Amino acid sequence: MAPSASSSVQRARRALADRLRELARDAGLAGKELAALCHWHPSKVSRISTAKAQPSEDDIRAWCRACGAEDQTEDLIASLRTVEGMWVSWRRMERAGLRRSQEARLPLYERTRWFRAYSPGLFPGLLQTRGYTEDVLRAVQRRRVPVDDVADAVAARMERQRVLREGRRRFAFLVEEGALGNGLGNADTQAEQLDHLLEVAALPHVSMGIVPIGLGRTRMPVEGFWIYDTAQVNVELVSGYLTLTQPSEVRAYAETFAMLAGMAVYGDRARALLTEARNSLA
Incomplete structure (x- = not known):
């Protein structure tokens, strides 16, 4: 290890x-x-x-x-x-391809009732369109995975997204404003993704916050992370995938999420940023 x-x-x-x-x-x-x-x-x-x-x-x-x-x-x-x-290092997790790592997380998603996710550079997987997911996973595959099973991995991630609309679950997503125009994929893929975010953000059980770019921030961007209920945190680092279950560590990430959430904009202001990013692609 x-x-x-x-x-x-x-x-x-x-x-x-x-x-x-x-x-x-x-x-x-x-x-x-x-x-x-x-x-x-x-x-x-x-x-x-x-x-x-x-x-x-x-x-x-x-x-x-x-x-x-x-x-x-x-x-x-x-x-x-x-x-x-x-x-788990990415090399170990993905040595047989990307599909297995996508499928392995499904049981965790199915038993979780409260999701909190912070993403500094990409849209969280549960919010991604098929085209955006394909661009993300293709970039990962080219960089570090010799096996090309991107199509199967995309299908597995799309299957996981059913938790967004099944059961009595709550979702809180925080995305840095810079992710709205990170240039991943082509304009059509990015436009479709931003349209999808506007749609998902309107769901009553989904909170969509955007942390705006600007001076005077009280907290700098940190690594992307997911909090599952109050039991587990997963952090994606450059070298691998970290799972945290110690209550003190879960609490630290929950506090960081709350701090970042306090800096984010929601509702009309978030939709305005999404719309602005969408219009800039025209």
């Missing part, structure tokens, strides 16, 4: 290390004794038990076997996979 400053990831890694260290203590094994049973250098046991190195699944199997705690193996491997899932 790539290093991350996220306390969610670090705490999960420490919790796994603590459980492994407890197994060794309960078995009466010192670090050197455990290392000998596993045929490792003693420093490896030290690094794993202090969360300075993350064990592999085989490492966990060997550790549990040495401690006479093989009944704990599957549970600990499940914990390891949870840690690994908190931070």
Whole structure:
């Protein structure tokens, strides 16, 4: 797993290390004794038990076997996979193409009732037209994905958009004004996208805010993020996809969203900015 400053990831890694260290203590094994049973250098046991190195699944199997705690193996491997899932590099997530990563998020969308999304440069996926989505995913595919399954990935994202109109859900979207004219795709695609935003913004369960360009901002743009109910935040970084579940971190992003929301314009003023951007394409 790539290093991350996220306390969610670090705490999960420490919790796994603590459980492994407890197994060794309960078995009466010192670090050197455990290392000998596993045929490792003693420093490896030290690094794993202090969360300075993350064990592999085989490492966990060997550790549990040495401690006479093989009944704990599957549970600990499940914990390891949870840690690994908190931070996923794009290379790992997209090595088989873009479709799977789009489909993988559908269960999360289906169980969420309150969506909050902030986007500094692109329109959020739930608001994208098919043409705009194709341009976005094609750009991603050309930059970092050797497999070309863009058509399937676009279809998966379009399928996910049904949550906008199904069930009793609430949506709050914040977009930086600069995203309205970011130049992605051609004029026809951009015009269609802006028309679609005007339509979606009129839905009663959707709040559409635009953070205007101008001097005197109290908060600079940050990385794009999604908040799902009050349980989880996902952040798309240059290097990978971060999942945060620690309440303090979810709360920090919720506070940032509220601050940015306080700077945004809504209703007629938001529609005026969308219309202005639409007219500038003529």
